[in-house]
Structure formats: structure tokens, C-alpha cells
Amino acid sequence: MASAERTAELVREQQQSQEREQRIQDINSQIQTIVLEPRTDAGLRTPSIISQGEFDDQDQPYASSSQSHSSGATSSTGPPSARIRMPVGQPTWTHRVSASFSAMADQIAAASQAIALIPPMPDAVYGQLSARMEEIEATQQHLESELAGLREQLAAMNEGPEKFQKQLDDHIAAFKLEQQRLPARLHNSMVTVSKMAIKALIMANGKPPPQFPATRGEFEHLTKERYEALLKSYDIPLTGLKDTAAKRDALKSFVGLPQ
Structure with missing residues (x-):
């Protein structure tokens, strides 16, 4: 309805x-x-010829009616300035x-x-228009977020090859370093007596850390500062290593010494 x-x-x-x-x-x-219609009202005056002695707007005399009708030659050869003035019924026009x-x-x-x-517009129609506008705004925000994600993906694709190559080089370098440390770890894994000698693992620059202990006994009795210095030389994080025993166990596991 x-x-x-x-x-x-x-x-x-x-x-x-x-x-x-x-x-x-x-x-x-x-x-x-x-x-546009012609002036045929009864109140309008009929056209009249300007009598002799009357002047137009440029103060030029017109020929009278007697002069214009005196003879055929005179009417045909009369002055070119002779003309008829058409009065207008001003009151009727204005009305x-x-x-x-x-x-x-x-x-x-x-x-x-x-x-x-x-x-006026019904409230139901106004509510529908408002809901539609909110839906359009939400869609626009969703499209803007998707566009931002696409831009990030394009930026990642542009820098992807260089970034991947760097990560690959880092992994290869770490693998080669671990291969170089493998013989020292194998040797240290067989050291069970305090007087037995141990081997230092090389650092990332290919050199052993300075003042590395020579025997297992010397390794077991290092100070807290020495353990921290050795851990830092091997780029081992100190997070969670609160006491000296924890630092010693972490370094022992890294160099391959048995517990």
C-alpha cells in the first residue's frame, strides 16, 4: 500500500x-x-504624414502632404528624407x-x-541513504588498506632479489664458519680430565679469541668477566644468563666440552 x-x-x-x-x-x-502583433487597437491613431515645417530627430524638414501629392513627377523625385511617422498607443501598450x-x-x-x-523525505528513505553512505565509506577504507598492502608487496618485490641474496650469503658464511669450528668441537668433546688440553674455536673473523683457557681445569675456574668476554667474542647473547654458572655452562656447550 x-x-x-x-x-x-x-x-x-x-x-x-x-x-x-x-x-x-x-x-x-x-x-x-x-x-510581435500589429497595433490595430481602436485607441491607436492612424499614421499621419508629417506636415511641412516639422522636423525629425536630426532637425531635417519633411515634405508636406500637399507637396507629395501635387504631381506625379514631384512625388517621384521628392527629397529622399520624406517619411511617415507612426505614433504608438503608449497607454494600451503599457497596460x-x-x-x-x-x-x-x-x-x-x-x-x-x-x-x-x-x-519532505521520509525518515525511512533518509535512513537507507545514510546506511548506504556508511557502507560506501567502509568499502573505500577497505580498498585503501588493500592498496597500501599491495604497495608494500610491490616494494618488497623490488628489493626482494638483493635482500634474498644477502640472506643467502649470510647463511653460507655461517655454514662455512661452523665447518671450520667442527674439528675443535670434536676434540673438546673427548676432554674429560681437568689437565687435558682444549682447543679454542675461531671467531667470525677467523681468529681465536684472546686469552682462551688452555685446559679444562682452567676453563672451569674462569671469572664471570672472562666468561662474558668469551661469550661476546662468539656473538652469543647474554640474555637469561644471570649468574656465573649459567654463563659457564653456555660457553661449555658452545665449545663442545662435555658436562
Whole structure:
């Protein structure tokens, strides 16, 4: 029912709009008729010939009616400045134009009243439009986030080969370093007596750390500062190693000494 009433209301509004357009066209046609139709009103004076001695706007004399009708030769060879003045019925013209514009004002006022009678937008329609606008804004934000992600992926793809090559080189270097440390670890794994000699593992620069203990017994009795220095030389993090025993066990496991 609401849809049928809305349709009927739209039809009525369309008919009113067509009627207003038809009225405006009628007013325009009336104005054109007023401007273009010949002056045949009874109140208008008939054309008269300017008598001899009258002057036009440029102060040029005109020939009188007696001179223009005295003879055929005279009328055909008279001065070219002779012409007829057409008076205009000024009161009738003003009245008709005033009446036309008055009718136009009435039509405009009627159109304004008809527009004022158009009901405002229902709350349901306004709510639907608001919900639609919120949905569009949410979609736009989602698209912007996806676009930002695509830009990051493109940037990663552009720097991908160089970054991957660097990571590969780092892994290869670490693997080679561990291979070089393997013989020393194998030797240290068989040291079980305090007097037995141990071997120092090389650092990342290919050299052994300074002041590395020579025997297992000497290794077991290093100070806390010596353990920390050796761990740092091998790039072993000190996080979680709170006491000396923890630092010693971490370094012992790294160099391959048995517990």
C-alpha cells in the first residue's frame, strides 16, 4: 500500500510539473504576441504624414502632404528624407505588458506554493541513504588498506632479489664458519680430565679469541668477566644468563666440552 501511495503521489507531482511548464509556455507565447502583433487597437491613431515645417530627430524638414501629392513627377523625385511617422498607443501598450507580467507573477507564486506542498523525505528513505553512505565509506577504507598492502608487496618485490641474496650469503658464511669450528668441537668433546688440553674455536673473523683457557681445569675456574668476554667474542647473547654458572655452562656447550 505504501508503494502504491508513493507512486500515485509521484504521478500527481509529475502532472503538476507539466501543468506549470504549460502555464509558463502560455505566458511566453502571450508576451511574444504582445511584442510581435500589429497595433490595430481602436485607441491607436492612424499614421499621419508629417506636415511641412516639422522636423525629425536630426532637425531635417519633411515634405508636406500637399507637396507629395501635387504631381506625379514631384512625388517621384521628392527629397529622399520624406517619411511617415507612426505614433504608438503608449497607454494600451503599457497596460498589456503590465497585465502579462502580473499574470506571470501569479503563475510563479502558484508554482512556489505547489513546490512547498511537496512532502519532505521520509525518515525511512533518509535512513537507507545514510546506511548506504556508511557502507560506501567502509568499502573505500577497505580498498585503501588493500592498496597500501599491495604497495608494500610491490616494494618488497623490488628489493626482494638483493635482500634474498644477502640472506643467502649470510647463511653460507655461517655454514662455512661452523665447518671450520667442527674439528675443535670434536676434540673438546673427548676432554674429560681437568689437565687435558682444549682447543679454542675461531671467531667470525677467523681468529681465536684472546686469552682462551688452555685446559679444562682452567676453563672451569674462569671469572664471570672472562666468561662474558668469551661469550661476546662468539656473538652469543647474554640474555637469561644471570649468574656465573649459567654463563659457564653456555660457553661449555658452545665449545663442545662435555658436562
